[in-house]
Amino acid sequence: MNSSTLTDARLELIAAARHFYQQGWMVGTAGNLSVRLPDGSFWITASGKSKGELAPSDFVRIYPDGRVEKAADNSKPSAETAIHQAIYNLFPEAASCYHIHSVEANLVSHFAQADVLPLPPLEMLKGLGVWEENPNCVMPVFANHLQVKRIADEIKERFSVTPPQVPALLIRNHGVTVWAPSPTEARNYIELVEYIFRYMVAAHRVGMR
Ligand SMILES: CSCCC(=O)C(=O)COP(=O)(O)O
Numbered sequence: 001m002n003s004s005t006l007t008d009a010r011l012e013l014i015a016a017a018r019h020f021y022q023q024g025w026m027v028g029t030a031g032n033l034s035v036r037l038p039d040g041s042f043w044i045t046a047s048g049k050s051k052g053e054l055a056p057s058d059f060v061r062i063y064p065d066g067r068v069e070k071a072a073d074n075s076k077p078s079a080e081t082a083i084h085q086a087i088y089n090l091f092p093e094a095a096s097c098y099h100i101h102s103v104e105a106n107l108v109s110h111f112a113q114a115d116v117l118p119l120p121p122l123e124m125l126k127g128l129g130v131w132e133e134n135p136n137c138v139m140p141v142f143a144n145h146l147q148v149k150r151i152a153d154e155i156k157e158r159f160s161v162t163p164p165q166v167p168a169l170l171i172r173n174h175g176v177t178v179w180a181p182s183p184t185e186a187r188n189y190i191e192l193v194e195y196i197f198r199y200m201v202a203a204h205r206v207g208m209r
């Protein structure tokens with residue numbers, strides 16, 4: 001992979017972040033996006049950047065051994081890098097991991113039963129890889145600890161025993177994270193889970209269960 005291909009990977013994340021920002025899913029500095037490269041390293045958004053106007057220099061490269069490449073302006077990697085590392089270690093096929101904060105993601109986290117969110121059997125689930133008639137599908141829900149490493153450790157612990165049915169997880173009162181084989185698919189997954197969350201909030205409002 002040459003350096004222009006690496007730049008391209010960041011450009012796709014910049015476009016996705018701008019789109020998510022415009023949807024109200026990455027307002028202010030909320031959320032973080034990453035893309036894994038063939039050598040196992042990944043680019044992740046630097047911490048505290050406005051996600052509506054990212055530039056290629058707003059990414060930090062992390063190597064498989066955890067080494068952080070020093071950024072020109074001393075930018076730090078996302079405070080939630082440990083979650084992206086956990087996802088890449090758990091799912092070898094994952095090449096991109098997107099995390100956003102939407103109002104709907106936070107609302108539906110209150111519909112969770114224990115540590116899972118039951119998902120309605122919508123056709124849209126096929127886009128997340130669930131090809132069943134009337135699927136009984138749940139999204140894993142995690143507590144939002146102040147220490148991100150604790151969230152990452154709980155993800156590792158749980159998914160290494162019970163793999164999720166969909167490539168997504170919800171952190172209560174925080175946001176949703178998806179992973180996919182490419183940035184394009186990760187963007188689609190975010191749109192699909194957001195559609196499902198919007199449907200759930202609307203259904204709840206009219207008393208549907
Ligand atoms: C205002 S968002 C609080 C931190 C957070 O949850 C997030 O997603 C952004 O953190 P980062 O360090 O990636 O900017």
Ligand SMILES: [Zn+2]
Nearest residue numbers: 031080099175
């Ligand atoms: Zn977050």
